[in-house]
Amino acid sequence: EQGGIQAEGALNGFFPLDCITQDIRLAVKGAEVILIVVPAFAHRQVAQSIAPYLREGQIIILNPGRTFGAVEVLKTIEETRHIRSLFVGEVQTLPFTARELEKHKVQIIKIKDSVNFSVYPIKHLNHVYDMIKGIYPQLNPIYNYLEVTLNNIGMILHPALSLFNASAIEFARQFEFYREGATPQVCKVLENIQFELNEIFKTLGIKQFRFNDWVEQVYGVINRSIYSAIHEIKAYRDLYAPEKLINRYFTEDVPTGLVPISSLATFLNVQTPTIDSIIHLSNILCGCNFSEKGRTIKKLGLVKFISQHLIHQGQRDPVLAGGNSKVLNE
Template sequence: MRLCVLGAGAVGPASAVLAASRGHAVSLWSPSGAGTAGLGDSIEAEGAIEGHFPLRVAKGLDDAFGDADAALLAVPAYALPALLPQVAAALPARLPLLIAPAAALAPLALDAMLAARGAAPDRAPVGAMATTPVTARRSSRGRVRVAAIRAAVDVAAVPARSAGEMGALATALFGHASPPAPHALQAGLANANPIIHAVLALTNVTRIERGEAWPQYALMTPAACRLMEALAAERAALAAAFGVEALGLEESLHRANGVPMGPLAEMAEAIAMSRGSVLGPASMETRYVTEDVPYGLAFYLWLARGRGIPMPATEAVVTALEALWGRGLRANPLLEGLDPATLDGALAQGYGRHEAARQE
């Protein structure tokens, strides 16, 4: 297929490499232009994928979409509020788009924007991937290090009935299993990073503030894991209130790192032994807080308020991080215009699509 990848940080180029390694033709677009500056017609991969792989640098969104058969949007959650309106304005009605990861309710927010601009009611679905196809770091301008390739990624869709179709697309592009999720909220609740990262930031804040090098998996100690498990239990109760199941932290680590299932602290120790010293953040401007709290933990609290569900441990962690970081961490523009009390119908049907029109 012809795949256009939107986002040229680390995950976008690594996903492009993975797709190219499977025989797909790939174009890459950088919203700022910085991620593709200096790239020619190929990129080098190291790590889980080795070699040089062809890609085309797109000059703009219209050029990226062009004759593409599918699109992948892979940018940090904090970039989505500014980027989704641009995507909604340019996305061809026929083109299926996957969002990885589907932070908060990004697929539903995009569908609302498409409906508002009068997009066709029979337009292609929007896919919601629970996490990214790969984990990666950008080694240099023309090189990306693929740390791991996911074995499985839950995939949902807007409208919900298209989950199987979008999962089959993700599998064809990237090779991982794509268990279908009931709707986009499950994908939005499946990512373990908001819980793991927030607790690591909270328990290692002085190391972060001093710019120290610290091994994050080795410091997932039993005490830190107990707090993670408390947050995960509240998230599981929240998911159940919406009729879905959130992927457990243990299963998330197993899928991402291949270590045997077991107690969370033991799994973290096994990852530390197998992968070496994967370092945690060394700056207060870390996505572990600036992204994973507003688009993760604070998003859970927004959902919980709409259903009257208490989440005291989650609330306490967000409040503590706000005090430590000296700023509010709950603003999430993706949620503007969405009502947590009326999400069920929108998650099932989307906005302005044929099924929704018949229901009206």
């Protein structure tokens, strides 16, 4: 009705939109760049909806991709039709820390200083970056797709913090999700998740992940521990816990984050007991088998891609070495 979005905070003012529609065909028609800003569990559904109306040369950017989002979207579209030149990329995290206020109003808490992004396949990165750098100048192109898609910040923070604060959320107690929910002891669990991720990265031969380095890059905050970093991020202040226990911190970040990570670890024969425990407890808490419904490297057809990556890194191919039969046969 207003014809645009009213913003306050880091961006102030009214921003008109040329087209506001629920018609998917009309929304993608003539667009050079298509930004998909939905929870990652909806990526496949959105890809199925837009596939019939896409044209050659269009760029799709997932905001964010979570883990292997670009792969899932491209694979889903290709199941519907073949488009010779279609480019799909993903950002590591949302470029804005923001919250909806009411109807057409939004609060922009923080425009992040730098956000990593990549595309799948990686050969299209330069073309995509040239097209979108004017839209998102803070994007930092990374020439290793795995380095972006596996560094999924949401899966590190959200499920664990939600699990260890489940009773408070279930009883609808209002509290600051990060500043009160991320206690020193709970953050030890986050440190363990980070350690297990880095064991996977070590096997893959990709750059080690440090949450504190990410916080410095994105928010300009320098700290030595996950606990201190979380509590120094101004944009995390006054962000309250979800109002319902079963929320996207489970329904998004477990099946599109932790589950694909766990499937990758299994394929690589890397032990991830903390990650696997969080998946298991989330399954029980939410009454949903995220392990079965979530993304896996088998479902996404990534076994060959991962094997080729390992060979390129000078490591032995798990498939040729016998692999993990559970992953290869699932």
